[in-house]
Amino acid sequence: MGKTIAFTGKGGVGKTALSAICGKILIEKGERVLFIDADPAMGLATALNVKGYTTIGQAREEIIRKVRTTSPEDDKAPLADIIDYLLLAALHDAEGYSLIVMGQTDTLGCFCSLNSLLRDTISSISEEYDWIIIDAEAGFEQVNRQVMNTVQFPIIVSDNTMRGVKTASMIMEVIDRIPSMTPLRTGLIFNRVEKAEPQLVRNIKSAGINYYGHVPADSDISRIDLDGTSILDISCNSVSMQNMERILSECEILQKT
Ligand SMILES: Nc1ncnc2c1ncn2[C@@H]1O[C@H](COP(=O)(O)OP(=O)(O)O)[C@@H](O)[C@H]1O
Ligand SMILES: [Mg+2]
Structure with missing residues (x-):
């Protein structure tokens, strides 16, 4: 089973950008990376400039439709085969990495057993990878329910605001409240500062969150934002790449080499 990193935090602080930067660092090291875009608005897919994907939400609706329209007498393929087939369609293989886009997954009410079946299948797909990077825009309850039971390394992103730090404390409380969420280490990165x-560092420490470091404003990210290209095309010398790599080593998510 690969190691899991999930980025969360207040809106607009740079979760999606740092998810992509973190993935790029691992891809450059020759690691097999699975990105999971858990933002209902599909932020990571856009940041990686990936188009034409099927989402887990779409696969889920298709499964529900198939179950409803197939009568018991029909010579139907076993449901498990249909699910495997649809999930493979939702696994987007790109050069050097793969991507799963969750999309809107809660529109049809409660299908708890289907959700957990989907989650188990995502877990078994993730066994093929060294690292799973989750853009956890929608928060840890959603990640726990629909993506993974637990995350080894939750990373909270904040800006230099009390609101960002208060959100971080609330996220930490959610992590602590979910019984199956048993992270190895949770920390915070100040981004774009x-x-x-x-x-603010004192505040997060007293909330029981490790302080990992900061990533400055990076004109290379701004350039990519302007051009609409993929963040994965960023230079390895860019300030965000350098800072992120140092953070991942210092907090021992990446073993020092
Ligand atoms: N360190 C940075 N330097 C420059 N721009 C950044 C940096 N981090 C994020 N951005 C940009 O700020 C905007 C918001 O970041 P984003 O990752 O989408 O936030 P979130 O996912 O938390 O809502 C995006 O346009 C992103 O490219
Ligand atoms: Mg985002």
Whole structure:
């Protein structure tokens, strides 16, 4: 089973950008990376400039439709085969990495057993990878219910605001409240800042969150935003790549080499 990193935090702080940067660092090291876009608005798929994908939400609706329209006498393929087939359609293989886009997965009410079947299948797909990087835009309850039972390395992203830090504390409480979420280590990165404010660092530490470091504003990310190209095309020398790599080593998510 691969190691799992999930990025979460207040809206607009850079979860999607840092998910992509983190994946790029691992891909450059020759690791097999599975990205999971758990943002209902599909932020990571856009940041990686991937088009024409099927989402888990679409696969899920198709499964529900098939179950409803197939009568018991029909010579139907076993449901498990249909699910495997549809999930393979939702696994997008690109050069050097794969991507699963969750999409809208809650529109049809409660199908708890189907959700857990889908989640188990995502877990078994993830065994083929060294790392699973989740853009956890929608939060850990959603990740737990629909993507993975647990995440080894939740990374909370914040800006230099008290609101960002308060959101971080709330996220930490959610992680602690979900019984099956048993992370190895949870920490916070301040993004798009020249330095972390000591007052805010004190706040996150007293909420039981490790302080991992900061990533400055990166003109290479802004350039990519302007052009609409993939964040994975960013230069390895860019300031965000360098800072992120140092953070991943220092907090021992990446073993020092
Ligand atoms: N360190 C950075 N330097 C420059 N731009 C950044 C940086 N981090 C994020 N951005 C940009 O800020 C915007 C919001 O980031 P995004 O990753 O979409 O936030 P979130 O996923 O948390 O909502 C995006 O346009 C993104 O490319
Ligand atoms: Mg996002």
